[in-house]
Amino acid sequence: MDNTPFSPFSLEHVPFPALIVREGKTAVCNSAAAELLGLDPAGGPAPEFLSGFSSDSGPTVGTCAANGRTWRFSLSPQGDGLLAVLLPEDPVSSPFPGTAALLEQMRQNIGNLTAAAQLITPALQELGPKYEQYLAIMHQSFYRMLRLMNNAETAGALAEGRLTLSAAPLDLAGLCRELCRKVSGLAEAAGVSFRFDDRCGSLLTTGDSVLIQRMLLCLISNALQAAGSGGRAGLRLTETGGRALLTVWDSGPGLGSRSNAGGAGAGLPIARQIAALHGGALMLESRTGEGLRATVSLPVSRPEQPPLLRTPRQAADLTGGFSPVLIELSAVLPWQVFRQDGLE
Structure with missing residues:
Protein backbone atom coordinates (compact mmCIF):
# COMPACT_ATOMS: atom_id res chain seq x y z
CA MET A 1 0.00 0.00 0.00
CA THR A 114 1.30 19.32 -13.62
CA ALA A 115 -0.47 17.14 -11.07
CA ALA A 116 2.14 14.41 -11.52
CA ALA A 117 4.94 16.99 -11.26
CA GLN A 118 3.54 18.27 -7.96
CA LEU A 119 3.33 14.77 -6.54
CA ILE A 120 6.97 13.89 -7.33
CA THR A 121 8.35 17.30 -6.29
CA PRO A 122 9.21 16.39 -2.65
CA ALA A 123 11.20 13.33 -3.75
CA LEU A 124 13.12 15.22 -6.44
CA GLN A 125 13.92 18.13 -4.13
CA GLU A 126 15.73 15.73 -1.82
CA LEU A 127 18.10 14.81 -4.67
CA GLY A 128 19.69 18.25 -4.81
CA PRO A 129 19.63 21.69 -6.51
CA LYS A 130 20.11 20.25 -10.00
CA TYR A 131 16.71 18.56 -9.81
CA GLU A 132 15.08 21.71 -8.47
CA GLN A 133 16.29 23.42 -11.64
CA TYR A 134 14.75 20.67 -13.76
CA LEU A 135 11.45 21.09 -11.91
CA ALA A 136 11.51 24.86 -12.42
CA ILE A 137 12.09 24.45 -16.16
CA MET A 138 9.24 21.95 -16.28
CA HIS A 139 6.91 24.39 -14.49
CA GLN A 140 7.89 27.19 -16.84
CA SER A 141 7.07 24.98 -19.82
CA PHE A 142 3.61 24.33 -18.39
CA TYR A 143 2.99 28.07 -18.11
CA ARG A 144 4.26 28.66 -21.63
CA MET A 145 2.02 25.95 -23.07
CA LEU A 146 -0.97 27.45 -21.29
CA ARG A 147 -0.11 30.86 -22.73
CA LEU A 148 0.06 29.47 -26.27
CA MET A 149 -3.26 27.65 -25.84
CA ASN A 150 -4.94 30.70 -24.32
CA ASN A 151 -3.77 32.80 -27.26
CA ALA A 152 -5.00 30.21 -29.75
CA GLU A 153 -8.42 30.04 -28.08
CA THR A 154 -8.73 33.82 -27.80
CA ALA A 155 -7.69 34.33 -31.42
CA GLY A 156 -10.29 31.78 -32.50
CA ALA A 157 -13.00 33.40 -30.40
CA LEU A 158 -12.16 36.83 -31.84
CA ALA A 159 -12.20 35.53 -35.41
CA GLU A 160 -15.60 33.91 -34.85
CA GLY A 161 -17.07 36.87 -32.97
CA ARG A 162 -17.51 34.82 -29.78
CA LEU A 163 -15.45 37.02 -27.46
CA THR A 164 -17.77 39.46 -25.72
CA LEU A 165 -17.30 42.06 -23.01
CA SER A 166 -18.37 41.63 -19.42
CA ALA A 167 -18.34 45.35 -18.70
CA ALA A 168 -18.61 46.71 -15.17
CA PRO A 169 -17.50 49.83 -13.27
CA LEU A 170 -13.80 49.82 -12.50
CA ASP A 171 -10.97 52.04 -11.37
CA LEU A 172 -8.62 51.81 -14.33
CA ALA A 173 -5.79 53.50 -12.42
CA GLY A 174 -6.17 51.03 -9.55
CA LEU A 175 -6.14 48.09 -11.97
CA CYS A 176 -2.93 49.38 -13.61
CA ARG A 177 -1.29 50.11 -10.27
CA GLU A 178 -1.92 46.62 -8.90
CA LEU A 179 -0.89 44.94 -12.14
CA CYS A 180 2.38 46.91 -12.31
CA ARG A 181 3.14 46.08 -8.68
CA LYS A 182 3.14 42.39 -9.63
CA VAL A 183 4.97 42.90 -12.90
CA SER A 184 7.80 45.01 -11.49
CA GLY A 185 9.20 42.25 -9.25
CA LEU A 186 9.05 39.69 -12.06
CA ALA A 187 10.64 42.14 -14.49
CA GLU A 188 13.49 42.67 -12.04
CA ALA A 189 14.15 38.91 -12.11
CA ALA A 190 14.54 39.25 -15.89
CA GLY A 191 16.96 42.16 -15.44
CA VAL A 192 14.49 44.80 -16.65
CA SER A 193 13.63 47.95 -14.70
CA PHE A 194 9.84 48.37 -14.94
CA ARG A 195 7.88 51.31 -13.57
CA PHE A 196 4.33 52.69 -13.56
CA ASP A 197 3.81 56.37 -14.33
CA ASP A 198 0.38 57.31 -12.95
CA ARG A 199 -0.83 60.72 -14.14
CA CYS A 200 -4.41 60.19 -12.90
CA GLY A 201 -4.45 58.90 -9.31
CA SER A 202 -7.92 57.51 -9.91
CA LEU A 203 -9.76 57.00 -13.19
CA LEU A 204 -13.30 55.65 -12.95
CA THR A 205 -14.71 54.09 -16.12
CA THR A 206 -16.59 51.06 -17.39
CA GLY A 207 -14.96 48.05 -19.01
CA ASP A 208 -14.03 44.40 -18.81
CA SER A 209 -11.26 44.32 -16.22
CA VAL A 210 -10.14 40.77 -17.12
CA LEU A 211 -9.77 41.59 -20.82
CA ILE A 212 -8.09 44.93 -20.13
CA GLN A 213 -5.55 43.19 -17.92
CA ARG A 214 -5.00 40.57 -20.63
CA MET A 215 -4.44 43.34 -23.20
CA LEU A 216 -1.91 45.11 -20.99
CA LEU A 217 -0.03 41.89 -20.21
CA CYS A 218 0.27 41.10 -23.92
CA LEU A 219 1.88 44.51 -24.48
CA ILE A 220 4.05 44.32 -21.34
CA SER A 221 5.36 40.88 -22.31
CA ASN A 222 6.46 42.28 -25.69
CA ALA A 223 8.08 45.28 -23.97
CA LEU A 224 10.07 43.15 -21.50
CA GLN A 225 11.33 40.93 -24.30
CA ALA A 226 12.37 43.94 -26.38
CA ALA A 227 14.07 45.71 -23.45
CA GLY A 228 16.16 42.67 -22.53
CA SER A 229 18.42 42.34 -19.50
CA GLY A 230 19.68 45.74 -18.43
CA GLY A 231 16.86 47.52 -20.27
CA ARG A 232 13.90 49.59 -19.15
CA ALA A 233 10.14 49.37 -19.70
CA GLY A 234 6.99 50.76 -18.15
CA LEU A 235 3.33 51.69 -18.32
CA ARG A 236 2.01 55.25 -18.35
CA LEU A 237 -1.66 56.17 -17.73
CA THR A 238 -3.06 59.59 -18.67
CA GLU A 239 -6.49 61.01 -19.45
CA THR A 240 -7.19 63.58 -22.13
CA GLY A 241 -10.26 64.64 -24.07
CA GLY A 242 -12.50 62.04 -22.47
CA ARG A 243 -10.14 59.18 -23.32
CA ALA A 244 -7.76 57.11 -21.24
CA LEU A 245 -4.31 56.65 -22.79
CA LEU A 246 -2.36 53.56 -21.69
CA THR A 247 1.18 53.61 -23.07
CA VAL A 248 3.48 50.60 -22.71
CA TRP A 249 7.04 51.59 -23.63
CA ASP A 250 10.48 49.98 -23.73
CA SER A 251 14.09 50.89 -24.37
CA GLY A 252 14.57 48.19 -27.01
CA PRO A 253 15.69 48.49 -30.63
CA GLY A 254 12.28 49.37 -32.06
CA LEU A 255 9.64 47.53 -34.04
CA GLY A 256 11.73 46.57 -37.05
CA SER A 257 14.22 44.49 -35.04
CA ARG A 258 11.70 42.43 -33.08
CA SER A 259 11.01 38.74 -33.33
CA ASN A 260 8.34 36.38 -32.04
CA ALA A 261 10.76 34.38 -29.91
CA GLY A 262 8.86 32.65 -27.13
CA GLY A 263 5.47 33.00 -28.81
CA ALA A 264 3.50 32.78 -32.02
CA GLY A 265 3.09 36.52 -32.52
CA ALA A 266 -0.56 36.53 -31.38
CA GLY A 267 -0.17 38.96 -28.46
CA LEU A 268 -0.28 42.21 -30.44
CA PRO A 269 -3.33 41.26 -32.57
CA ILE A 270 -5.17 40.09 -29.45
CA ALA A 271 -4.39 43.36 -27.67
CA ARG A 272 -5.60 45.31 -30.72
CA GLN A 273 -8.90 43.42 -30.83
CA ILE A 274 -9.53 43.80 -27.09
CA ALA A 275 -9.02 47.55 -27.47
CA ALA A 276 -11.49 47.57 -30.38
CA LEU A 277 -14.10 45.69 -28.31
CA HIS A 278 -13.92 48.58 -25.82
CA GLY A 279 -14.40 51.14 -28.58
CA GLY A 280 -10.72 52.00 -28.53
CA ALA A 281 -7.65 51.68 -30.70
CA LEU A 282 -4.02 50.56 -30.42
CA MET A 283 -1.32 52.72 -31.97
CA LEU A 284 2.38 51.91 -32.34
CA GLU A 285 5.21 54.44 -32.51
CA SER A 286 8.72 53.18 -33.16
CA ARG A 287 11.99 55.03 -33.53
CA THR A 288 15.24 53.26 -34.25
CA GLY A 289 17.25 52.93 -31.06
CA GLU A 290 14.52 54.55 -28.96
CA GLY A 291 12.25 51.57 -28.44
CA LEU A 292 8.55 51.16 -29.08
CA ARG A 293 5.53 53.00 -27.70
CA ALA A 294 2.30 51.00 -27.79
CA THR A 295 -0.57 53.33 -26.84
CA VAL A 296 -4.12 52.14 -26.24
CA SER A 297 -6.76 54.85 -26.43
CA LEU A 298 -9.99 53.93 -24.64
CA PRO A 299 -13.13 56.03 -24.22
CA VAL A 300 -13.80 56.93 -20.59
CA SER A 301 -17.35 55.88 -19.75
CA ARG A 302 -18.21 57.10 -16.28
CA PRO A 303 -20.29 54.57 -14.34
CA GLU A 304 -23.77 55.69 -13.27
CA GLN A 305 -23.02 54.63 -9.71
CA PRO A 306 -19.65 54.80 -7.95
CA PRO A 307 -17.96 51.39 -8.16
CA LEU A 308 -16.43 49.42 -5.36
CA LEU A 309 -12.79 50.30 -5.91
CA ARG A 310 -11.19 46.93 -6.41
CA THR A 311 -8.96 45.35 -8.98
CA PRO A 312 -9.36 41.89 -10.55
CA ARG A 313 -8.97 39.04 -8.10
CA GLN A 314 -5.74 37.17 -8.82
CA ALA A 315 -6.49 34.13 -6.67
CA ALA A 316 -7.34 30.77 -8.20
CA ASP A 317 -10.75 30.65 -9.85
CA LEU A 318 -12.81 27.58 -10.68
CA THR A 319 -10.66 26.77 -13.70
CA GLY A 320 -7.36 26.58 -11.85
CA GLY A 321 -4.62 28.21 -9.89
CA PHE A 322 -2.11 29.51 -12.41
CA SER A 323 -1.37 33.23 -12.13
CA PRO A 324 -2.44 35.09 -15.30
CA VAL A 325 0.56 37.40 -14.84
CA LEU A 326 2.99 34.47 -14.79
CA ILE A 327 1.24 32.87 -17.77
CA GLU A 328 1.48 35.99 -19.93
CA LEU A 329 5.08 36.75 -18.94
CA SER A 330 6.34 33.14 -18.95
CA ALA A 331 7.98 33.55 -22.36
CA VAL A 332 10.29 36.34 -21.13
CA LEU A 333 11.02 35.34 -17.52
CA PRO A 334 14.05 33.27 -16.42
CA TRP A 335 13.48 29.75 -15.19
CA GLN A 336 14.49 30.74 -11.63
CA VAL A 337 11.10 32.49 -11.21
CA PHE A 338 9.40 29.11 -11.51
CA ARG A 339 11.11 27.41 -8.57
CA GLN A 340 8.65 25.62 -6.32
CA ASP A 341 9.22 28.01 -3.39
CA GLY A 342 8.54 30.98 -5.69
CA LEU A 343 5.22 29.57 -6.95
CA GLU A 344 3.76 28.79 -3.50
Missing part, protein backbone atom coordinates in the same frame (compact mmCIF):
# COMPACT_ATOMS: atom_id res chain seq x y z
CA ASP A 2 1.31 3.46 -0.96
CA ASN A 3 1.49 5.58 2.18
CA THR A 4 3.27 8.54 0.59
CA PRO A 5 2.25 11.68 2.51
CA PHE A 6 0.66 14.48 0.52
CA SER A 7 1.17 18.12 1.38
CA PRO A 8 -2.05 20.20 1.19
CA PHE A 9 -0.23 22.22 -1.49
CA SER A 10 0.71 19.18 -3.59
CA LEU A 11 -1.93 19.97 -6.23
CA GLU A 12 -2.26 23.70 -5.64
CA HIS A 13 -0.45 24.69 -8.83
CA VAL A 14 -2.37 22.35 -11.09
CA PRO A 15 -4.17 24.81 -13.42
CA PHE A 16 -7.56 23.08 -13.04
CA PRO A 17 -9.63 21.52 -10.22
CA ALA A 18 -7.77 18.38 -9.14
CA LEU A 19 -8.08 15.83 -6.34
CA ILE A 20 -6.84 12.41 -5.28
CA VAL A 21 -9.38 9.84 -4.08
CA ARG A 22 -8.55 6.81 -1.96
CA GLU A 23 -11.01 4.20 -0.74
CA GLY A 24 -13.99 6.44 -1.37
CA LYS A 25 -12.50 9.45 0.41
CA THR A 26 -10.80 12.65 -0.73
CA ALA A 27 -7.12 12.23 0.20
CA VAL A 28 -6.06 15.66 -1.06
CA CYS A 29 -7.44 18.38 -3.33
CA ASN A 30 -6.48 21.85 -4.51
CA SER A 31 -8.45 24.98 -3.65
CA ALA A 32 -10.09 25.08 -7.09
CA ALA A 33 -11.55 21.59 -6.57
CA ALA A 34 -12.57 22.38 -2.98
CA GLU A 35 -14.46 25.49 -4.13
CA LEU A 36 -16.06 23.87 -7.17
CA LEU A 37 -17.13 20.59 -5.52
CA GLY A 38 -17.58 21.76 -1.93
CA LEU A 39 -14.83 19.46 -0.67
CA ASP A 40 -13.02 19.50 2.65
CA PRO A 41 -9.28 19.74 1.83
CA ALA A 42 -8.56 17.87 5.06
CA GLY A 43 -10.49 14.83 3.89
CA GLY A 44 -14.06 13.63 3.60
CA PRO A 45 -16.27 11.67 1.21
CA ALA A 46 -15.26 11.63 -2.44
CA PRO A 47 -17.56 13.38 -4.93
CA GLU A 48 -20.53 11.26 -5.91
CA PHE A 49 -19.59 11.16 -9.61
CA LEU A 50 -16.39 9.26 -8.68
CA SER A 51 -18.20 6.45 -6.86
CA GLY A 52 -17.55 3.07 -8.40
CA PHE A 53 -14.06 3.97 -9.62
CA SER A 54 -10.87 2.60 -8.08
CA SER A 55 -7.15 2.46 -8.82
CA ASP A 56 -7.84 -0.78 -10.69
CA SER A 57 -10.14 1.00 -13.14
CA GLY A 58 -7.27 2.35 -15.25
CA PRO A 59 -7.29 5.69 -17.09
CA THR A 60 -10.88 6.87 -17.54
CA VAL A 61 -12.67 9.95 -18.86
CA GLY A 62 -16.21 11.11 -18.21
CA THR A 63 -18.45 14.10 -17.52
CA CYS A 64 -20.13 15.48 -14.44
CA ALA A 65 -22.24 18.51 -13.42
CA ALA A 66 -20.98 21.09 -10.92
CA ASN A 67 -21.68 24.75 -10.25
CA GLY A 68 -24.37 24.87 -12.93
CA ARG A 69 -22.23 23.66 -15.83
CA THR A 70 -20.84 20.48 -17.33
CA TRP A 71 -17.29 19.39 -16.60
CA ARG A 72 -15.14 16.75 -18.25
CA PHE A 73 -12.93 14.72 -15.90
CA SER A 74 -10.04 12.33 -16.43
CA LEU A 75 -8.94 9.68 -13.94
CA SER A 76 -5.39 8.33 -13.65
CA PRO A 77 -4.18 5.67 -11.18
CA GLN A 78 -1.86 7.07 -8.46
CA GLY A 79 -0.56 4.30 -6.18
CA ASP A 80 -3.63 2.94 -4.41
CA GLY A 81 -5.71 5.99 -5.37
CA LEU A 82 -7.03 7.94 -8.33
CA LEU A 83 -6.02 11.36 -9.59
CA ALA A 84 -9.02 13.27 -10.98
CA VAL A 85 -8.56 16.43 -13.06
CA LEU A 86 -11.58 18.47 -14.22
CA LEU A 87 -12.00 20.79 -17.20
CA PRO A 88 -15.03 22.93 -18.05
CA GLU A 89 -16.80 21.65 -21.14
CA ASP A 90 -17.15 24.52 -23.60
CA PRO A 91 -20.88 24.99 -24.32
CA VAL A 92 -20.13 27.06 -27.44
CA SER A 93 -20.00 25.09 -30.66
CA SER A 94 -17.06 25.82 -32.90
CA PRO A 95 -16.90 25.73 -36.71
CA PHE A 96 -13.48 24.09 -36.19
CA PRO A 97 -14.36 21.12 -33.95
CA GLY A 98 -11.02 19.42 -34.60
CA THR A 99 -9.11 22.42 -33.24
CA ALA A 100 -11.38 22.74 -30.22
CA ALA A 101 -11.00 19.04 -29.40
CA LEU A 102 -7.22 19.27 -29.80
CA LEU A 103 -6.97 22.23 -27.41
CA GLU A 104 -9.18 20.47 -24.89
CA GLN A 105 -7.02 17.37 -24.98
CA MET A 106 -3.89 19.49 -24.58
CA ARG A 107 -5.35 21.17 -21.49
CA GLN A 108 -6.35 17.80 -20.06
CA ASN A 109 -2.84 16.45 -20.53
CA ILE A 110 -1.24 19.58 -19.06
CA GLY A 111 -3.46 19.13 -16.03
CA ASN A 112 -2.30 15.54 -15.65
CA LEU A 113 1.36 16.48 -16.15
